[in-house]
Amino acid sequence: MSKSTVTACVILIGNEILSGRTQDANLHFLATGLTAIGIQLREARVIPDVEATIIETVNLCRERFDYVFTTGGIGPTHDDITADAVAKAFGVPLIRHPQAVAIMEARYESGQLNEARLKMADVPEGAALVANPVSGAPGFRIGNVYVFAGVPKIMQAMFDGIKAELVGGAPMLSRTIVAFMPEGTVADALRAVQERFAEVEMGSYPFYRSQRFGTSLVLRSSDTERLNEAVAALSEALAGLGGEFEEQTTPD
Amino acid sequence: MSKSTVTACVILIGNEILSGRTQDANLHFLATGLTAIGIQLREARVIPDVEATIIETVNLCRERFDYVFTTGGIGPTHDDITADAVAKAFGVPLIRHPQAVAIMEARYESGQLNEARLKMADVPEGAALVANPVSGAPGFRIGNVYVFAGVPKIMQAMFDGIKAELVGGAPMLSRTIVAFMPEGTVADALRAVQERFAEVEMGSYPFYRSQRFGTSLVLRSSDTERLNEAVAALSEALAGLGGEFEEQTTPD
Known part of the structure; x- marks a missing residue:
């Protein structure tokens, strides 16, 4: 039997997002994908490639949420420390996974599979591999924590590959009313309706387009x-209120 | 005298980012802006419009980092609860700020400044206002916590307005070498150099462009x-290693 509310947390791991070098593209993809299958993304964190921070964050989030998804830090270089840190978070050794080695051996020509690349076959003991159809080196799952690559194309393929094994709750349905009135004009009416419908989450998002102020009301x-x-x-x-409004019939 | 390391945390507040409705644009702007003035962004969190979560997160982050910047949740509608939650985090009452009211009165025509809009003049007692040259309703600062709007254009204007009062540490300098070799090929050499230069942070970012695999090495x-x-x-x-490489002379 499935729970009615299933929660998740996303942990984006990488100095490059925090320094501004890279603009993250993974959060939006995961937020959309999880929402679509009835999993409520409750929090996301962006943290640096620092072992103690990864361990602390993974342990806190895996206790607090049904699913945890990490992105980044599973490549071949010295700053890729996610697999090792996740193993430490779970208190298990990092092992060289035979199936991962086989995948890599099939992918690289003789002489190309150096120690740095083999590092990508290291996963926490007890982890299940997550397929990487783009470039071979797999992600993994241990407990309720999925560890994905940071490169968006690879991350997306990994998520799509495991999506069917995630168990969502009742899907959130959404309807959007576009009101061509400023947010401050509709606020009181919205609040009054919200008070009558506690089980409906109502969000209000101002916009300015075609030289008109308006508000998207998302229920x-x-x-x-x-x-x-x-x-x-x-x-x-x-x-x-006398203003113009219409239901939005296309996705945002 | 300034500290050599000054840290910051960004808290993005809003259900719409977690549901996938909105793609955040604020983190990248703040990451870039803070890095440029010698402030190290150490963590970012995306949290929902839930009072207890905002209070817990603000209190944890303001203890842990030199500066905290929040975005979102300071508009006129019922789901805008950031100001109230930040007041509770600091254990002070929410007050209607006379100067904020004056700003709003100057902006709205008679009869337009309803109770919902006046709510945007409410700030924690002791807070200093942050100017909003775009649409009037101000943000605020209390202690080491800056509270900005979520609309990117407004958030950017607020940050630019207060930037001069932030005290950064020694700026991080950055040089990037673009190697036209896959990450797994350069990994061992990079690790060896990293081991000799502990005070230089070295990041490795694979890319595929113009039909070539390569790696950006950021020092x-x-x-x-x-x-x-x-x-x-x-x-x-x-x-x-015999491969081609060059220093990148333009920004990313």
Whole structure:
């Protein structure tokens, strides 16, 4: 039997995101992908390639959330310390995984599979491999922690490969009303409707486009009936304000 | 006298980033801006609009880092709870700031400044206002915590406005060598050079462009002389591998 609420945390590991050298592209992909399968992403953290920080963060998050996904730090160079740190977080040794070695041997020509590349076959003892159809070197899962590469194309392929084994809760349904009124104008009406529908999460996002100020009102719930009732109630309240509004029928 | 190492943490507040509705654009801006003035961004967190989570995260981060920057949750709607949560984190009441009210009164026509908009003049007692030249409603600073809007254009203007009051440490200098060799080929040479230069942070970032695999090797340090020596040592090591490489002379 599945739980009604399943939670997740994403940990982005890499100095390059914190220094501004690299703009992260993985969080948005995972947020969208998890939401689509009924897993609520509750938190994300960006941390540096520092062993103590990785260990502390992984241990805290795996206790607190149903699933943890890390990206980054599993390549062949000295600054790739994620696999080793995750092994330490779980209190198990890092081992050279025979199947990972076989994958790498099949991929590299004789003489190319040096010690640095073989390091990518090291995973915490007891971990299951996560396939990397892009460049070979696998990720892994241990307990409720999935360890993915940081390169977006590889990370995405890894997530797509394991997605079917994730168990989501009731999917969050979402409806969006676009009101061509500033946020401060709709705020009171929105608050009043929110107070009547505690089980519907209502978010308000101002925009300025085609030279008009407006507000996207996003209503989310796992209860279809209440969601629809809330949209009806909000539409009525907005009509009372006299401004123009419409339901958004295309994705953001 | 300034400290040699000054640290910061960024807290992005908003359900919309975690649900995938919105792709965050603020982290990269702040990471780049802080690095440029000698402040090391050590961690970033994305958290939902949940009071207890905001309070816990703000209190933990303001203890641990020299500066904390939050984005999001200071608008006029019911889901904008950042100011209130930050007041609770500091154990002070939320007050209606007279100067913020004056700013809002000057901005809105008579009858437009409703209670929802006035909420944007509420800040923790003792906070200093942060100017918002884009849309009026200010951010604020309390202790070492800066609270900015989530809309990127407003957040950027707020940061640019307070930047001069931040005290950075020794700036991190950076040099990048682009090697047209796969990461696994350069890994051993890079590790050997890293071991000789502990005070130079060396990062390795694989790329694939113009149908060639390559690796960007980023060397960072606040010590110019050691940085230059490390670049020379790494160049010599790469030359020994026989592959092509060059120093990158333009920013990423």
